[in-house]
Amino acid sequence: MNYFNYKRRLSSETRIGNIPMGGSNPIRVQSMTNTNTNDTEASAEQVIRIVEAGADYVRLTAQGVREAENLRNIKEIVRERGYDTPLIADIHFNPRAAEAAARIVEKVRINPGNFVDRVKTFQTFEYTDEEYVQEIEKIRAKLIPLLNICKEHHTAIRIGVNHGSLSDRIMSRYGDTPEGMVESCMEFLHICTKENFRDIVISMKTSNTVVMSQAVRLLIVRMEKEGLNFPLHLGVTEAGDGEDGRIKSAVGIGSLLADGIGDTIRVSLSEDPEFEIPVAKKLVAYIKERENHPEIIAEASGKFSPFSTDRRETYTVGNIGGDNLPVVISDRSQGNFELNSHFLPDYIYVGKELPIAAPRAIPSIIDIDGWKAEKNTYPLFNKSNWEGIKGNNAAIKFLQLSYPELDNDIISLLKADTSIVIILTANHLNGVGEQRAFIHTLMNNDCNTPVIPCRQYQENEDEDLQIKAATDFGTLYLDGFGNGIMLQNEGNISLKNIDAYMFGILQASRIRTSKTEYISCPSCGRTLFDLQTTVAHVKAATSHLKHLKIGVMGCIVNGPGEMADADYGYVGAEKGKISLYKKKNLIEKNIASEEAVERLVQLIKDNGDWAEPEK
Structure with missing residues (x-):
């Protein structure tokens, strides 16, 4: 994986009706109906609404054989209305329902955690090696008949692992871990490949963005070792609704898409399913913008692991860095100081001078040319005046830099002065890659300066800002990078909302909690x-x-x-x-x-x- 330059992971192609996935195909988007599958008319109508919203695939639950059989009636209505979008059956606990659905729809999703294994009990069971092998044979006995039906009817399968429904058997050996999710998947994948069945899609879903990212990355490495490269379905389960659902989905899905990982996505919102599609399409479109970007040249640090949850080690400056929670810096340089009492920033950037209206209880960051060493204020330097830091005795000195501005002189300064905090900007088409390059360079030079990522946007719609900012910042935070956040926007979005979104991104990245x-x-x-x-x-x-x-x-x-x-x-x-x-x-x-x-x-x-x- 290249941490700095965007390129899609090349997966194998899976046939799903008339819309194949993986390979050189575009990233597909999908959603799932929430109607009763036995209600033919309501289900067909909702399928059509989802398709008209732009979905490439639509999934329907099939709890039992009756629901699975009724997929035929739903499909007939949808096809008669002129829609040929592939339909997917979602199966839990019921191999017979999966077999029935596989004769009707274009893809069947099965969950390794409950396709054969008993309902999760959270009890600890001990399995001997012989007993464990016997359990795998039970899976084979149930799965192979389904594979044979899928071969006959050209039906694809999604092996859909959910963190929340790992079997007690998997839990007994691997625990509630990303490694357990991978093993749960590989058990099924080995049976499929041994039976020469390869129309497969894989998903590793959880409501925890950190676990999701780890599980997907571990799975890719495991597959690569075995010469496999099946396409991946990305999604954050139980993401919620409103801004929380959008931000959490963008952190989890966007951070993987940013690394070229993912062939289809579903943004799971507690809203009408057709509302998920525009969000998913915006997320995919934002990632696509960075295709063929100018190359970023940097050396990956050997201290970094994409599989670790460890935060980058930094020294402490005031309440920044070290073991401190990441701070929030709100840009109030335009003179608006109306604050949200539920999401008060830790610092405010006020620009060239300290206005009379600025709240004195919140520390202010001021451009060095207008900084007068007033109480609770701190200077901000940049590349044009960075040498002035050497004679400045402020307790915290902020230095705004981008990766192209990082040179040996700056690195020497950072290593010599432990009162500096970097505000890291990016102007590159792939800003995530450029900011990663900066931090990897610091790590390669044993430089432990705290870094606060800063990104600038020009958005007039809250949803657009939520998706883009959560993707960009979330990617860094899931890497273990970043001691704070500074989100700037030139557009018609209130600063109070922007402050809330910054706290929301930190929470979705699981590094600072600020609300239920x-x-x-x-x-x-x-x-x-x-x-x-x-x-x-x-x-x-x-x-x-x-x-x-x-x-x-x-x-x-x-x-x-x-x-x-x-x-x-x-x-x-x-x-x-x-x-x-x-x-x-x-x-x-x-x-x-x-x-x-x-x-x-x-x-x-x-x-x-x-x-x-x-x-």
Whole structure:
């Protein structure tokens, strides 16, 4: 992998109806219906809406054989209406449903965690080597008949690994880890390749962007060692809705796309599925802009590993670097000092001088020519005046640089003066690659200066800024780089929103928490309640609990597993019934849905995690 220059990973091509994936084909986008698959008309209508929004593929759940068989009726309506977009069946727990669907649709998704293995129990089981081999043989016995049907009907398969539904068997040997996800996939992949079945797509999904990135990268290395290069489906499960869902998806998916990884994507939002497609298309288009960019010449550091979660080691300057949380710098150089009390920046950049209206409680960064050493202010230097740093005794000295401005004299200065913090800009078409090159160069020179990435945009739509900034910053943060964030935008987006997005990007990258995190699924035909309305009700009751992660899951398939990272969970148990979880533990079962939010609040109170909202 070239960390600095964008180039797509060359995968093998997989046939999926009339729209192949991988190889030299463009990155495909897709979504999934949330209708009851037995409701033929509603499902067909939603498929068409998703297609008209621009999807290359549409997925539908098939819980049982009845739903799988009804895919034929849905497909007939869609085809009669003039749409030939490939349809995909989503299968969990039911090989018979997969076999039925494979005779009808163009692709079948199976989950290695529950295709044969029992429902996840979170119990620890011990398997001897012989018992483990016997379990693999059980998989073979169930999978080979499906492969034979797929061969006969030219149906592709997605091996869709979910972090939240790894089997107890995998967990017993590999734990709840990216390595376990890879092993779960490879068990199925080995059977497929041995049976000479190669119309395969692979996904490694989780709601944790760090785990997702690690799992995908580990899988690629594992496949390469075995001479395999199947196409990859990218997605962040249970990303949520609104800005949180968009930012989290862009961090997870965008960071991999930025490295040329990924052949199809699905942005999973807790919204109507057709709303996912424009977001996915914007994300793909933004990555595509950097194709054939001017080459960035840099040497990768041997200290860096794309598989590690370790942060780059830096010294501490004030509250920046070292073990400190990454800081947020808000650009207020245009004189607007209206702040969002929920997302107060750690520093504000005020430009050439300190305005009277600037809040004195928040540290200000001022261009060196106008800096007067006032209390709680810090100077900003750049390449044209950097030598002035040597005679300056401010406690923190900010130095704005880009990669082309980094030379031996600057590196010598940085190694000699441990009161400097870099604000790292980029003007290259592949700004991520250029900023990576800067940090790798510091690492190669044993330079531990803290670095705050800064990017400039010209966006008038909030969604566009969320997607682009989350992709660019998230890529660096998942690398373990960056001691803060500074997002600048010339456009009609409020500075209060921009501050919120910076905090949101840090949280989605899992390096600083500033608000309640909701792990909510995008809804599908398995969902047992109105997900969008329920998420809104849960948020209304708990959004002030900034120290908590709360899962809102439509059904049991991934619910408890994906919520293992959450503090509390709200899961559909059956029609009109909800189960409540504390971490992985089921606390209350089959609560009437109209009482469930109130009971969730009480559960939080009973465990001492409740705080009254500020008035």
